[in-house]
Amino acid sequence: MNNILKEKLKFKIAISQMKMEEEKNMMKKKTIIFKDLGIAACLLLFLTGGAFAGSKIIESIWKEPEEVEYSDEITQDVRDKNISIDEAKLKAIDILEKFNFNTNIVEYEEIKDGTSDKLTYRFHSEDNYSVNIDGETGKFYDMWNDNYFISDNIPLISDEEAIKIANEYCLLYGVNLDEYEISKVWVGNNPSISDGEDEIVTIGYNKKYNDILNPFDYISVCIGSGENGLRSFRIESQPFDNNEIILSKDDAISVALEEDKKIETNNIESVDAKLMIVQMNTDAYERIHNKEDYYKSRQTLNYSNTERTYYSIDSRIRNAWVVTITYVDDYGEDISRRYTEGKYSYFVDTTTGEIIGGDNSYSL
Numbered sequence: 001m002n003n004i005l006k007e008k009l010k011f012k013i014a015i016s017q018m019k020m021e022e023e024k025n026m027m028k029k030k031t032i033i034f035k036d037l038g039i040a041a042c043l044l045l046f047l048t049g050g051a052f053a054g055s056k057i058i059e060s061i062w063k064e065p066e067e068v069e070y071s072d073e074i075t076q077d078v079r080d081k082n083i084s085i086d087e088a089k090l091k092a093i094d095i096l097e098k099f100n101f102n103t104n105i106v107e108y109e110e111i112k113d114g115t116s117d118k119l120t121y122r123f124h125s126e127d128n129y130s131v132n133i134d135g136e137t138g139k140f141y142d143m144w145n146d147n148y149f150i151s152d153n154i155p156l157i158s159d160e161e162a163i164k165i166a167n168e169y170c171l172l173y174g175v176n177l178d179e180y181e182i183s184k185v186w187v188g189n190n191p192s193i194s195d196g197e198d199e200i201v202t203i204g205y206n207k208k209y210n211d212i213l214n215p216f217d218y219i220s221v222c223i224g225s226g227e228n229g230l231r232s233f234r235i236e237s238q239p240f241d242n243n244e245i246i247l248s249k250d251d252a253i254s255v256a257l258e259e260d261k262k263i264e265t266n267n268i269e270s271v272d273a274k275l276m277i278v279q280m281n282t283d284a285y286e287r288i289h290n291k292e293d294y295y296k297s298r299q300t301l302n303y304s305n306t307e308r309t310y311y312s313i314d315s316r317i318r319n320a321w322v323v324t325i326t327y328v329d330d331y332g333e334d335i336s337r338r339y340t341e342g343k344y345s346y347f348v349d350t351t352t353g354e355i356i357g358g359d360n361s362y363s364l
Contacts, residue, residue: 061318062354065282065311070114081117082135085110088121092131095140098172099230102127110135115310142234145224154199157225159185162201165229166221170205173235175219180205183213200224200231209242209319214277216240216317240277240317245350249273252321252353256346259355262288265341266327273323278347280318282311284358287344298360299336320347322362 089105096103104126111120119135128146133139163185170177183206184191188198205219216238222231247255253273260268287294290309297303324345331338345362346355 065313068310068312070305072112074112078117082119083138088133091133092123144232155225156197158197159195162223165223166203243351247350247353252348255348256323269328270326273321276322278320280316281357298340319350
């Protein structure tokens with residue numbers, strides 16, 4: 001971030017913090033005289049260049065990522081960092097009971113995340129339902145009806161009927177639907193079709209914060225026609241910082257463009273930005289610091305996981321401006337390069353103004 005933008009952001013943070021302090025003082029019935037003196041002193045310090053130098057009104061949330069090795073080996077040490085298989089099994093049985101399904105577990109799998117010690121326990125029921133439990137958090141993640149993939153002559157179901165059934169399954173799970181809104185309906189396997197009939201219909205629910213859909217606080221239910229209509233049920237609710245929105249759209253674009261100068265790209269064709277809820281990641285960091293491997297891993301068919309460079313970071317959920325830069329298309333017949341290098345989205349934190357991640361496939 002350039003110095004001018006830093007100063008602008010510091011000033012906005014200062015004003016925001018002073019407004020918060022003013023509200024607190026009003027609630028505590030502090031005298032107006034002392035409150036105004038305090039605000040004046042803060043402004044004086046800020047304008048003379050000494051504001052908040054020693055006091056940390058707002059701290060940086062971005063930490064230098066640590067390089068980690070890819071490994072899917074499940075050792076006893078890994079198991080000790082997750083809930084036990086018996087605990088996970090009880091949770092899987094509880095889920096099957098909620099949906100009134102057969103609770104007899106006939107087999108299970110352990111699946112390790114390649115870049116952490118997190119395990120996923122997958123349980124298979126006698127009636128061919130698969131239930132996934134997050135070994136790190138102990139939470140239910142999703143369930144699949146494996147019978148669907150071996151069925152023939154499946155009739156059609158309408159979107160209205162599917163939504164009604166999906167709502168019923170949400171209630172069986174214990175979801176308060178008043179806290180969610182339906183954010184998408186996919187008829188068949190085409191996300192661009194939201195009404196009509198097909199063999200399956202997928203309904204997505206999300207919570208909203210400040211009128212922004214949170215993609216990390218969601219439910220996805222896939223309904224099919226015929227008996228055992230539930231094809232899949234997934235729920236996720238990750239902690240959300242709901243950080244303050246201080247940085248403007250224009251300033252966020254300036255931050256992203258400044259960062260993009262660190263890497264050689266085609267000339268810029270257009271830039272746009274949208275306020276979204278994102279998860280911190282190391283994608284932009286990897287692209288800047290390891291460009292050759294970054295694109296090689298995305299453009300090479302069957303690229304080995306062990307050949308990639310992986311990084312670890314605290315994956316917090318934050319408000320951010322997603323700034324998407326589209327580059328001039330001179331890729332000719334190279335579809336792979338067009339798809340992976342044609343645009344890039346930086347995640348710019350709305351509070352700190354830092355680049356906290358990115359993605360090369362976001363569409364605004």
